[in-house]
Amino acid sequence: MAFGIFVHRADSIYDDAPSSRYQFPKPYLGRAKPLEGGWVVYYEPSKVPQSRGYFAVAKVARIVPDRTIDDMFVAEIEPETYLDFVTPVPLNAPDGQRNERGLGGRAQWAVRDLSPEDFRRITSLGLPEQEDFLPRVGDVPDGRLQEPRVPFEVERTIVQSLLSRPKRDYLFRRAVLAAYDSRCAVTGWKLINGGGRAEAEAAHIRPVEKGGPDSVQNxxxxxxxxxxxxxxxxxxxxxxxxxxxxxxxxxxxxxxAMINPSGRALAPDRPGLRPHPVFLRWHRENCLKP
Known part of the structure; x- marks a missing residue:
């Protein structure tokens, strides 16, 4: 199985939607093609103010020509595989070493391969186990907070975990509540019980069963x-x-009476974490009652 890096920034000139498609020019095709059927980590360049570094993971379904622009291609993301990291991972570890050890002189490459060891390191840092972050009742359908531990092997543990619906629901909640500082976007309340659990829940704007991704923007x-x-x-x-x-x-x-005085939902400051209009529009057109 192949692993790779897609460099992305919110103000990209390309027609990107990380949870569904990644657009790139023809010169990158040779590097991108081997990633079909493999997993990629998204990286925001360090020159971006307050860069998130490595911030999400997804599986590439296929690489196809862009039907609207000549000499452009699109990596289509397999549905229900995109997942924002709970904890963005910086380029450099605290010990000064790069978390992407195999980076070498390829820092400017927008599409590049990633070793299984680096994939394991980055995803483990971005999606850490945290037993004290307990979900509210019903957040984990089978009652388990994490998969049983087995000796590490990339394809058996990390990849299977990334496809586990209960685990994805758990990680999605953590990522959303981290983005909102555990505060309800409508009321503005940040209620934490005696056990440290937030009262707020993570709502998908477009439900997963209706094609919605596990993206903080959804x-x-x-x-x-x-x-x-x-x-x-x-x-x-x-x-x-x-x-x-x-x-x-x-x-x-x-x-x-429950709505905060602004009359607007309180959202993260970073554009890449705010609800995306595409998902908000879907909810208005398909769910909101007149």
Missing amino acids: GIALSGTLHWMFDRGLIGFSDELDILISRQVNDRSSVE
């Missing part, structure tokens, strides 16, 4: 009641994150 932190209302189309958000209330809500004044 997520939003909501209190339990607001999550319930959002899933049932009783509240939604404009592209500018104005909070929308369905006319079918039977107790509008009580809902309005």
